[in-house]
Amino acid sequence: MVVTKLTFRQVPLVIGIIPFVAGILLFDFFKIPLQYSLFTIVAITSLLLFSPKEILHWRYRSPLMIVLLLFCGASHAGYQNLRIDRSEIHEAVISGYQQYNAEVNKVSKTEKFTNVNVILRNVINTHGTFSLAKNKGIIKIKDLAYASNVNPGDMLTIKTKLKPVSTNADQEGFDYGLYLQRQGINYIGYAKTDDIVLSTSGSYPFWKFIRYDLRTKAISIINQKLPNQNSAAIIKALILGYKEDLSQEQRSTFIDSGTMHVLAVSGLHVGIVAFILFGLGRILLYNHSKFSIANISFVIIGLIFFAELSGGAPPVWRAVVMTSIYLAGRATGRYSHSLNMVALAAFVLLLINYQSIFNVSFQLSFTAVIGIILIYPILEKLYIPKRKIGRYCMGIIYMGIAAQVSLIPLSFYYFNQVSLLSPITSIASISAAFVLIIGGFSMIVVSLFSEKLSAMFTSGLEAIVQALESITIFMSEIKVAILDNIYFEGIESTVLAIAIMFIAISYHSKSRRLVQIGFLLLFIQSIYHNITLLNHTNCVDIVYEQNSNEILEIYIGRTAYITDIEDFDSYETKYSRRQHKIKKIKLLNVDILRGNDLSKSKSYE
Numbered sequence: 001m002v003v004t005k006l007t008f009r010q011v012p013l014v015i016g017i018i019p020f021v022a023g024i025l026l027f028d029f030f031k032i033p034l035q036y037s038l039f040t041i042v043a044i045t046s047l048l049l050f051s052p053k054e055i056l057h058w059r060y061r062s063p064l065m066i067v068l069l070l071f072c073g074a075s076h077a078g079y080q081n082l083r084i085d086r087s088e089i090h091e092a093v094i095s096g097y098q099q100y101n102a103e104v105n106k107v108s109k110t111e112k113f114t115n116v117n118v119i120l121r122n123v124i125n126t127h128g129t130f131s132l133a134k135n136k137g138i139i140k141i142k143d144l145a146y147a148s149n150v151n152p153g154d155m156l157t158i159k160t161k162l163k164p165v166s167t168n169a170d171q172e173g174f175d176y177g178l179y180l181q182r183q184g185i186n187y188i189g190y191a192k193t194d195d196i197v198l199s200t201s202g203s204y205p206f207w208k209f210i211r212y213d214l215r216t217k218a219i220s221i222i223n224q225k226l227p228n229q230n231s232a233a234i235i236k237a238l239i240l241g242y243k244e245d246l247s248q249e250q251r252s253t254f255i256d257s258g259t260m261h262v263l264a265v266s267g268l269h270v271g272i273v274a275f276i277l278f279g280l281g282r283i284l285l286y287n288h289s290k291f292s293i294a295n296i297s298f299v300i301i302g303l304i305f306f307a308e309l310s311g312g313a314p315p316v317w318r319a320v321v322m323t324s325i326y327l328a329g330r331a332t333g334r335y336s337h338s339l340n341m342v343a344l345a346a347f348v349l350l351l352i353n354y355q356s357i358f359n360v361s362f363q364l365s366f367t368a369v370i371g372i373i374l375i376y377p378i379l380e381k382l383y384i385p386k387r388k389i390g391r392y393c394m395g396i397i398y399m400g401i402a403a404q405v406s407l408i409p410l411s412f413y414y415f416n417q418v419s420l421l422s423p424i425t426s427i428a429s430i431s432a433a434f435v436l437i438i439g440g441f442s443m444i445v446v447s448l449f450s451e452k453l454s455a456m457f458t459s460g461l462e463a464i465v466q467a468l469e470s471i472t473i474f475m476s477e478i479k480v481a482i483l484d485n486i487y488f489e490g491i492e493s494t495v496l497a498i499a500i501m502f503i504a505i506s507y508h509s510k511s512r513r514l515v516q517i518g519f520l521l522l523f524i525q526s527i528y529h530n531i532t533l534l535n536h537t538n539c540v541d542i543v544y545e546q547n548s549n550e551i552l553e554i555y556i557g558r559t560a561y562i563t564d565i566e567d568f569d570s571y572e573t574k575y576s577r578r579q580h581k582i583k584k585i586k587l588l589n590v591d592i593l594r595g596n597d598l599s600k601s602k603s604y605e
Contacts, residue, residue, distance in 0.1 A: 010340075011337050011339045011340055011343070013339075013340040013343035013344055013347070014339050014340065014342075015066075016065075016069055016343070017343040017347055019066045019069040019070040019073065020069050020072060020073040020347065021346075021350070021357060022070055022073060023069065023071060023072060023073020023074035023075070023076070023077070024073045024074065024076065024077045024350065024354050025073075025357070026073070026074050027073070027074040027075075027078050027081070028077060028358075073354075076350075076351070076354055077354040080353070080354050080355075097159070097160065097161045098123055098124065098125040098159070098160075098161075099124045099125070099157060099158065100120060100121075100123050100124070100132075100156075100158045100159075100160065100162065101120075101121040101122050101123075101124070101156070101157055102118035102119060102120050102121060102137070102139075102155070102156045102157075102158060103118060103119040103121065103153070103154070103155055103156075104116055104117070104118055104150055104151065104152050104155075104156060105117045105118060105119050105136065105152060107147050107150055107151070107152065107244075108147075108244055109144055109244075112142065113140040113142060113144075114140075114141040114143060114144055114145075114146045114147040115138055115139075115140055115141075116138070116139045116150060116156070117138055117185065118136070118137050118139055118156065118158075119135075119136055120132040120135045120136070120137050120162075123162075135186045135187060136184050136186060136187075137162060137185060137186060137187035137189065138180070138187075138188045138189075139156075139158060139160065139189055139190070139191050140188070140189070140191070141190075141192070141193060141196070142190075142192070143192075143193050146193055149198065150198060151212070151216050152211065152212045152216065153208060153211075153212025153213060153216070154198055154199065155198075155199040156196055156197065156198060156199070157196070157197040158189075158191050158196050158197075159191070159195040159196075160189040160190060160191040160195060161190075162187045162188070162189040163187065164187055165177045165180045165181055165185060165186055165187060165188055167181065181355075182355050182358040182359075183355070183359075184353065210305060210308040210309055211309065211311065211312060214309060215240060215242070215309055215311070218239075218240055218309070218444050219236055219242055221443075221444050221447055222235050222236055222240075222440070222443075222444070225455075225458045226458060226461070226462065228462060228465075229245070230247070230250065230465075230469070231466070232245070233245040233247070233250065234246070234250070234263070234436075234465050234468070234469070235436060235440050235461060235465065237263040237264075238262070238263060238269070238433055238440060239269075239436070239437050239440040239441060240265075240309065240310055240311070241264070241265035241310035241311040241316065243263060243264075246263070252476070253472050253473055253476045254472055254476075255417075255419075255476075256417075256419060256475075256476035256482055257421065257422070257472040257473075257475035257476040258404070258418075258419030258420075258422025258425055258475070259422065259425050259426065259429040259472055259475075261403075262426075262429045262430065262432075264313075264361065265311070265313060265316045266313075266318075266365055266368075267315070267318070267322075267365070268430060268433065269306075269310070269316070269319075269433075269437060270303060270306070270307075270316060270319035270320055271319070271323075272433070272434055272437050272438070273302070273303060273306045274302075274323055276438060277298065277299040277302040278295070278299060280298075280302075281295040281298045281299060282295070284298070291327070291330045291331055292331070293331050296327045296328065296330065296331045299327060300323075300324045300327060300328075303320045303323060303324065304320060307320045313361055314349060314356055314359050314361050314365060315362070315364070315365035317345075317349060318342075318345045318346070318365050318366060318369070319365075321341075321344070321345035321348055321349070322344075322345045322369075325344060325345070326341060338373045342369055342370060345366075346366055360410075360414060364410055367406050367407055367410055367497070368403040368406060368407055370406060370501075371403050371405060371407065371500075371504075372399055372402045372403055374402075374406075374501070374504035374505065374507075374508065375405055375504050376398055376399055377508075378507050379398040379401060380398060393427050396423070396426050396427050396430055397423045397426070398423075399423075399426075400422055401423045404422050404423060406497075406500060408496065408500070409488065409492075409496040409497040409500070410493060410497075412487070412492075412493065413488045413489075413490065413492075413493040416484060416485060416486055416487055416578065417482055417483060417485070417486065418482070418483045418486075419475075419481060419482050419483075420482070420483065421475050421481045424475075425471065425475045428468070429468060429471070432464055432465075432467065435464055436461060436464055436465065439457055439461050439464070442457055443457035443458060485582075485583040487532075487533075487578065487581040488529070489532060491528070492525055492528060492529055492532070495521050495525040495528070496522070496525045498521055499518045499519070499521035499522045499525065500518070502514045502515070502517050502518035502521065503515055503518035503519070506518065532581075533581065536557065536558055536580060536581045537557050538557065539555065539556075539557065539580070540554070540556050540557075541554070541555040541580060542554050542555075543555070543573075552573070553573065553576070555577075555580045555582065558580075558581055558582055558584065559582065559583065559585075559586060560577055560580070560584070560585045560586070561587075562585060562586070562587055
């Protein structure tokens with residue numbers, strides 16, 4: 001990571017990506033019809049970039065470039081959105097009960113359904129066969145056991161009634177339709193197992209063969225070799241990004257201990273895989289130097305392979321793009337500021353799919369790496385141990401603190417909590433992850449040749465996983481170190497993120513004005529946050545069961561009184577509590593409810 005004094009001229013890609021992203025958000029919020037002007041804007045932008053200074057002075061060129069990039073972002077989002085609109089067939093064809101051909105993309109389970117995310121190929125009815133241009137949809141099946149019968153890459157023939165996903169922008173609360181649309185899912189339908197014909201003979205390109213067949217095979221090997229389901233779930237999450245088998249208890253433990261990032265395949269995992277590939281490259285390409293074009297090409301191809309094998313999530317592609325740019329620069333002798341590589345990685349991913357900006361993992365990944373780039377050098381100046389082990393431990397702690405500080409706005413917005421022990425816990429979790437990733441891949445490869453060696457790897461992995469779980473459980477039980485029940489709205493998180501960024505940049509650019517602006521924004525954010533909390537203090541809301549007069553919960557101020565313990569952990573109630581900024585939950589007896597005596601209720605633990 002190249003760290004030098006930060007100036008605007010050093011990070012031109014960052015200055016360019018900001019108005020580009022602003023343009024995407026502008027289109028998404030206001031739906032400005034700019035999709036037809038994309039190529040015109042690109043042509044004008046090119047003329048401005050290469051025009052002589054005598055024709056257009058830089059003082060006028062820079063503002064114009066920002067405006068044009070803003071319109072480029074809006075046009076790009078509009079163009080991709082237009083392609084989706086063009087691919088939709090007539091509503092009369094969609095809404096009927098008919099037959100669809102689809103390719104399975106992802107399988108997950110909820111409390112009531114097996115959700116099969118599919119890529120829709122075509123629809124067949126009495127009028128003929130109509131192409132759906134590979135639109136995405138969700139098929140909900142009322143059979144939880146069906147999830148074990150279908151795998152990503154399988155082909156399905158489904159008889160169902162598909163409906164276009166619609167949003168409820170005018171209603172308060174969670175907009176499920178908007179959430180699905182931002183995941184690229186355009187249709188939703190319900191089906192019975194009798195109406196589905198499964199075929200595993202689908203043909204797809206090699207990269208999907210890696211993501212589907214090889215990944216499924218690796219998951220199967222881990223399940224066979226590791227009989228302990230908890231250990232197998234953690235290994236699958238670490239090396240393959242497969243988190244569907246993680247129990248709710250495991251998720252809560254890793255979240256409370258601040259180590260959930262270890263289970264999300266991202267830059268840490270890409271760095272470990274790159275380390276392994278460099279070692280293999282030096283062995284296979286013994287007559288080439290470490291940063292030769294041949295060795296770096298081998299590493300980049302291996303990282304792309306790993307990205308597909310792990311499911312192709314935004315964080316892993318961000319890390320792969322950044323690593324590839326850095327390695328290409330090392331091979332050609334060209335260097336750039338780390339922020340430029342982050343901006344370029346974001347630009348590439350947004351060009352592929354502009355809706356990635358609304359993906360939580362995309363936001364968390366890029367925010368964390370930006371925080372490390374800006375804040376880590378500040379912390380490094382405080383204290384550096386002389387011994388190698390001390391430098392390693394302090395390096396992890398500093399990186400954890402840097403990432404944690406930058407992620408505070410998003411953590412409070414999405415998860416309503418932050419673990420203060422995350423930087424310390426990361427020392428053990430990252431070290432364990434390094435060993436588990438190498439050992440997990442080795443176990444998969446060795447199991448194809450030798451059962452004895454595979455058993456040795458299995459026993460070692462079991463011991464390390466159990467040690468990792470013990471540490472995370474111990475840390476998660478230290479409730480004093482967890483700041484929870486802190487609710488941020490979108491505007492609060494944005495203002496706080498900008499304030500943190502300004503204060504961090506002021507260190508690199510040596511600007512007092514940025515410090516003043518940063519602290520002013522912190523002051524504004526704190527006032528706004530207190531006002532939003534006061535608005536909920538005197539509120540009384542009653543939550544009824546859907547299509548019924550039965551009372552489920554009563555919200556008085558920031559306390560929730562619940563009547564149904566079975567509905568305590570449902571997604572709907574959790575989201576409702578978050579909307580009302582609930583801090584305490586109390587169990588309310590129905591008899592007490594009839595007497596309107598809330599003082600006799602007891603706290604729920």
